[in-house]
Amino acid sequence: MKPGDLVYTCWDEVGIVLTKPRMSADRDLAGLGVMAGDMYFVVDVLTPRGPDLFTTDEIELLVKDDASR
Numbered sequence: 001m002k003p004g005d006l007v008y009t010c011w012d013e014v015g016i017v018l019t020k021p022r023m024s025a026d027r028d029l030a031g032l033g034v035m036a037g038d039m040y041f042v043v044d045v046l047t048p049r050g051p052d053l054f055t056t057d058e059i060e061l062l063v064k065d066d067a068s069r
Helices: 026-032
Strands: 006-009 014-017 041-047 050-055 059-063
Touching: 006 041, 014 059, 026 050
Parallel strands: none
Antiparallel strands: 006 014, 006 059, 014 041, 041 050
């Protein structure tokens, strides 16, 4: 998964990945609704409601951006 990929979110929305996957940080806890110390791979996704944070388990890759060819 990389920036530009088209994904389907757990909220039944289609979005575009904005960032590379990274480990969650303390600042992400409130947005994810998880406990301190929990670690997840997260990405920022542009959805119809605006940018939002998702764990990689909450999204499904629909179309891979192959523009780098």
